[in-house]
Amino acid sequence: MREFKPLEIIVERGSEESPAFKNLWRAFPEVPFVLVEPERVAGFLFSSFDDPLGEGKKRLVLMRHKGEFLKKCPGSDGQVCCNYFVINFASNCPMECSYCYLQDYLASNPALKLFSNVGDLIDEAQALLSRHRKSFFRIGTGEITDSLALDPYVGTSADLIPFFAEQPNALLELKTKSDRVEGLLALDPKGRVVVSWSMNPPGVIEQEEHLTASFEERLAAARRCQETGYKLGFHFDPIVEYPGWEEDYRTMVETIFAVIDHRRVAWVSMGVLRNTPALKRIMRQRFPSSRLICGEQILCPDGKMRYFQPLRVSMYRKMLGWIRAASPTVFVYLCMESKDVWNQVFGFFPSCEKELGRQMVLE
Numbered sequence: 001m002r003e004f005k006p007l008e009i010i011v012e013r014g015s016e017e018s019p020a021f022k023n024l025w026r027a028f029p030e031v032p033f034v035l036v037e038p039e040r041v042a043g044f045l046f047s048s049f050d051d052p053l054g055e056g057k058k059r060l061v062l063m064r065h066k067g068e069f070l071k072k073c074p075g076s077d078g079q080v081c082c083n084y085f086v087i088n089f090a091s092n093c094p095m096e097c098s099y100c101y102l103q104d105y106l107a108s109n110p111a112l113k114l115f116s117n118v119g120d121l122i123d124e125a126q127a128l129l130s131r132h133r134k135s136f137f138r139i140g141t142g143e144i145t146d147s148l149a150l151d152p153y154v155g156t157s158a159d160l161i162p163f164f165a166e167q168p169n170a171l172l173e174l175k176t177k178s179d180r181v182e183g184l185l186a187l188d189p190k191g192r193v194v195v196s197w198s199m200n201p202p203g204v205i206e207q208e209e210h211l212t213a214s215f216e217e218r219l220a221a222a223r224r225c226q227e228t229g230y231k232l233g234f235h236f237d238p239i240v241e242y243p244g245w246e247e248d249y250r251t252m253v254e255t256i257f258a259v260i261d262h263r264r265v266a267w268v269s270m271g272v273l274r275n276t277p278a279l280k281r282i283m284r285q286r287f288p289s290s291r292l293i294c295g296e297q298i299l300c301p302d303g304k305m306r307y308f309q310p311l312r313v314s315m316y317r318k319m320l321g322w323i324r325a326a327s328p329t330v331f332v333y334l335c336m337e338s339k340d341v342w343n344q345v346f347g348f349f350p351s352c353e354k355e356l357g358r359q360m361v362l363e
């Protein structure tokens with residue numbers, strides 16, 4: 001995948017003492033660093049360019065995060081939720097997927113931000129996990145950023161992994177479309193860290209997931225992580241329907257499970273392409289040649305557009321058949337789907353979100 005190099009790095013005064021600053025300083029000796037007072041940082045967050053999100057991705061803003069780091073995943077109205085928590089150590093992502101929901105979600109706040117107060121993040125996680133020792137938490141960092149794309153330059157995983165490795169009641173998921181795992185390989189996750197990849201067939205990656213690692217690069221990185229002792233996850237999301245999709249997705253699943261030890265895979269998720277009317281408008285402007293703009297989709301009660309339900313069910317059943325043929329026991333779940341769809345695909349639906357979260361951890 002292509003090396004990331006920002007045009008400049010904006011540093012909020014106070015963040016220049018952080019380990020993240022020191023790592024960035026070492027990683028980008030040729031990039032200008034601009035130190036700004038806290039009250040002036042807001043001027044760098046709301047860009048007035050024609051393509052604010054695209055421009056936002058070219059600069060890095062290193063600043064303190066003032067709110068809470070840990071949040072319950074918002075899920076989607078009326079869909080089965082998997083009881084997941086998210087930690088936002090950054091906002092926005094240096095890669096460019098045509099369908100990325102951040103294009104709409106971060107439209108008014110598009111800067112690529114990194115939060116310098118990782119110590120506060122760890123204190124907050126420690127307080128939550130100690131307060132609820134009888135509960136088990138799945139916590140991920142890839143909700144509004146990619147978990148690993150910036151890791152070689154910032155080194156956040158070197159703080160997070162040793163902390164989560166010692167937690168008896170949590171699993172940390174690092175979710176990525178990159179292959180930047182070099183910072184993970186010398187660390188011992190002690191069975192508490194899942195590194196997961198969003199996967200699509202090579203043709204979809206090439207056409208829609210710009211600046212990401214190729215299919216082969218992701219798979220090679222997954223294998224290195226597995227050999228080092230990490231659990232793995234795979235997210236087949238978004239699954240895209242087009243003429244010949246079956247052959248491409250079946251080959252993708254077979255290739256992954258031919259290389260990976262399926263007994264060390266913590267979970268696999270499936271989700272078809274989703275977007276919103278607003279996101280589609282942005283995609284038309286930013287990625288006019290994307291083939292995801294055309295095609296029929298239905299507006300669902302949660303405000304998201306998806307393929308017609310019978311088509312979704314048929315796609316999930318085919319995917320599940322290929323996954324089961326390669327790995328009869330791996331835990332598979334649906335992302336942002338209704339109980340009705342769960343029932344038609346699996347013959348059951350989780351009675352509550354805690355049940356689903358518990359099943360994943362026990363598998």
Ligand code: SF4
Pocket residue numbers: 092093094095096097099100101102144145146177212
């Ligand atoms: S890798 Fe994820 S966060 Fe980054 S652009 Fe693609 S979909 Fe968005």
